[in-house]
Amino acid sequence: xxxxxxxxxxxxxxxxxxxxxxxxxxxxxxxxxxxxxxxxxxxxxxxxxxxxxxxxxxxxxxxxxxxxxxxxxxxxxxxxxxxxxxxxxxxxxxxxxxxxxxxxxxxxxxxxxxxxxxxxxxxxxxxxxxxxxxxxxxxxxxxxxxxxxxxxxxxxxxxxxxxxxxxxxxxxxxxxxxxxxxxxxxxxxxxxxxxxxxxxxxxxxxxxxxx
Amino acid sequence: xxxxxxxxxxxxxxxxxxxxxxxxxxxxxxxxxxxxxxxxxxxxxxxxxxxxxxxxxxxxxxxxxxxxxxxxxxxxxxxxxxxxxxxxxxxxxxxxxxxxxxxxxxxxxxxxxxxxxxxxxxxxxxxxxxxxxxxxxxxxxxxxxxxxxxxxxxxxxxxxxxxxxxxxxxxxxxxxxxxxxxxxxxxxxxxxxxxxxxxxxxxxxxxx
Numbered sequence: 001x002x003x004x005x006x007x008x009x010x011x012x013x014x015x016x017x018x019x020x021x022x023x024x025x026x027x028x029x030x031x032x033x034x035x036x037x038x039x040x041x042x043x044x045x046x047x048x049x050x051x052x053x054x055x056x057x058x059x060x061x062x063x064x065x066x067x068x069x070x071x072x073x074x075x076x077x078x079x080x081x082x083x084x085x086x087x088x089x090x091x092x093x094x095x096x097x098x099x100x101x102x103x104x105x106x107x108x109x110x111x112x113x114x115x116x117x118x119x120x121x122x123x124x125x126x127x128x129x130x131x132x133x134x135x136x137x138x139x140x141x142x143x144x145x146x147x148x149x150x151x152x153x154x155x156x157x158x159x160x161x162x163x164x165x166x167x168x169x170x171x172x173x174x175x176x177x178x179x180x181x182x183x184x185x186x187x188x189x190x191x192x193x194x195x196x197x198x199x200x201x202x203x204x205x206x207x208x209x210x211x
Numbered sequence: 212x213x214x215x216x217x218x219x220x221x222x223x224x225x226x227x228x229x230x231x232x233x234x235x236x237x238x239x240x241x242x243x244x245x246x247x248x249x250x251x252x253x254x255x256x257x258x259x260x261x262x263x264x265x266x267x268x269x270x271x272x273x274x275x276x277x278x279x280x281x282x283x284x285x286x287x288x289x290x291x292x293x294x295x296x297x298x299x300x301x302x303x304x305x306x307x308x309x310x311x312x313x314x315x316x317x318x319x320x321x322x323x324x325x326x327x328x329x330x331x332x333x334x335x336x337x338x339x340x341x342x343x344x345x346x347x348x349x350x351x352x353x354x355x356x357x358x359x360x361x362x363x364x365x366x367x368x369x370x371x372x373x374x375x376x377x378x379x380x381x382x383x384x385x386x387x388x389x390x391x392x393x394x395x396x397x398x399x400x401x402x403x404x405x406x407x408x409x410x411x412x413x414x415x416x417x418x419x
Contacts, residue, residue, distance in 0.1 A: 062314070207295040
């Protein structure tokens, strides 16, 4: 009996290990010749204000507010999250190599929170991706890009050419899944940022164009 | 063209006019607080539409949201954003209920500093904060408004908010405008319109 239990436990452990080690793999696609050297995420590339209603779920905490993204020069963005009442929760200036915290509400002033926002927004605001390999399926072109130890899969709709999704993986494991809805290449109407490694989810809905 | 000049002149004059805030004398301030306090005691319900404008120096445009507030004494308050998105928050019996575009949640009103701040901001719409021990208050006036300026006493609260100004039109006991200045210098301005005093409010206004 005891032996059986142990055996069961061993099987379960192997299974869990196997399941959690499952690598991210593109499915139902065929490789094609690279048609371009780089692809770009232009959704935050304009100099206009980007204003979004924001819902964040960080484990069991729900944070609601307004998220403002603004390109302030060729490399940096200013990112501000306010509550729905307008008071500022966090304000930072971010580029791929730099991060400056301008303000944080004392309640949110925790290293773990700031680090996760820094990492997520660095990924979200990354503009250029060198293309290593290209694939396609019926509706989409998929570009694989490698930067340092990170691998990105960028999905573009064949019709209209708008980017639909970025899957960010590290050591072959899916880390963050960004899904966009857009009508224009420089402006996403909505965005869903879903962590695959932690229970963190950020949803954005545009309120920039509401007049 | 003449119209434009006239309008421009009006703006200029009114701007000049609004800028002339002078401090009330001790007697004036006392009379003002007594009047507002006694008149607010008569308020059982209060309803108003509001427009909230957030200004930040690095933005091209201000962020403008619209909504509706309802207050029922002693302790029910509903604050609803309706444009450009739906978000409601209800303060009821020391609990806070939130409906964020269909996603509902509730928290204990005593639990977090941040929620307290929000209650304070929302609660400022009826001028019941004159006696709040957390603030020192100074009183100003100009041709059209009496103004109560609240400054936090504690360093802790100052990290959140630098100052709150409540504008009371001279013939009115309720606030028509709230100006908040944050520690960073950014401002949020809320203007109330179509204010109704003691009109019945359906109980459903306070349930989400």
